[in-house]
Amino acid sequence: MAITRHRGIKISGIVNVIPELSEDNLQLTIINEEERAKLVEHTGIRYRRISLLPVKNLFEKGIKEAIDLTGWTYDDIDVLICVTQTPELSIPSIACQLHGDLGFKQKTICYDINSGCSGYVYGFHTVASILASISKDKTRALLCCGDVSTHLLSPEDTSTRPIFSDAVSVTAIEYNVNDSNITARFNLETMGNGQSAIYTELNAQNNRIMRLNGIDVFAYSVKYVPQNIETLIQSAEMPNEMPSIYVFHQANKLINDAISRKLKLTSDMVPHTLETYGNTASASIPITLCTRLNEMNNWVLLSGFGVGFSVASVLINISNFVPHKTIEI
């Protein structure tokens, strides 16, 4: 485990970009009617979003909206990080492509992170660490997270197709050296022996296809996520840092309910967006966080887990007003 703590970091805005085109699991023809109903009941996923655009275009839309939402300028951005596993081009990084296309300044630190369902928290940790290391009193970053996972799916795969969905989210993050309060604590872990739980392989046409071993994802999630979170909360050792809301990566209802049960959480403490948006990989935490942002004035627990196998949680103080927006394209 790697526990870290960070001072003076805060979320200043969130923009979610969600494809309008959707697919209904109750209309899926690759399974029979009885299985469809059972699938929706147990995974919690009714609709999944399909993007016809590459992930870079979704990030671009989100960045423009985030700049508009926060009132920041491109000159203000010290760090631009894109977290994705579905770039259309692997070289150059999407962050560098967007840097050129949108007119960021030469001083802006840009790179991509290859991470899936734990990627929002891993990306947040990276951003928090870089922002605090820059020789300025106040620094700003845009963290872009998400995938077009449906581009990796086999239409006949009954394990992956009913689960994965496309969306991205852009989070504006600020650091202030004069704020000496600890505002974020992370617990980041990797269990590489679980690498075959979710992976891609090449099909006969040389296309990457994502494969999922649902039983192993369940086993790794239920075994490691609750203990990761409990360790993080214990490390805080401050009763006033107990989170009132837990935002989990939206894997599926079976997994998320099992984690909540182990942590003895009540349903009002655990928002979910599975029914409408499905499993949107590293975008699922900010998308779900936004459903409860208006009522937050204290500590919240965010936890991402999945491909790797990777688990990352952050206890973050959200006592400031956070403008946010969810747009469909």
Added chain:
Amino acid sequence: MSLPLYEIETFLNFTSSELSISKKSISLETCFRDIPSWSSLNALIYISRINEETNVLITSGDLSELNSLNDIYRLINERKHGNN
């Protein structure tokens, strides 16, 4: 533990209910892969329900080494008694 799955009758009733198969059609000797409703989705639901009732986790690696319902029943009991 909500259901005493360490009791054979309870385990078979549980399995019958979770896998939507009549109790008369299964016994401990039944190969779980031969149960008509056994699919990737139903297997996941079954494994998650075992975890909910017993706190025992079963992986795909475990399942690949098991054949009969008795194998699952024994694994649950071994793990429930701290042998995993």
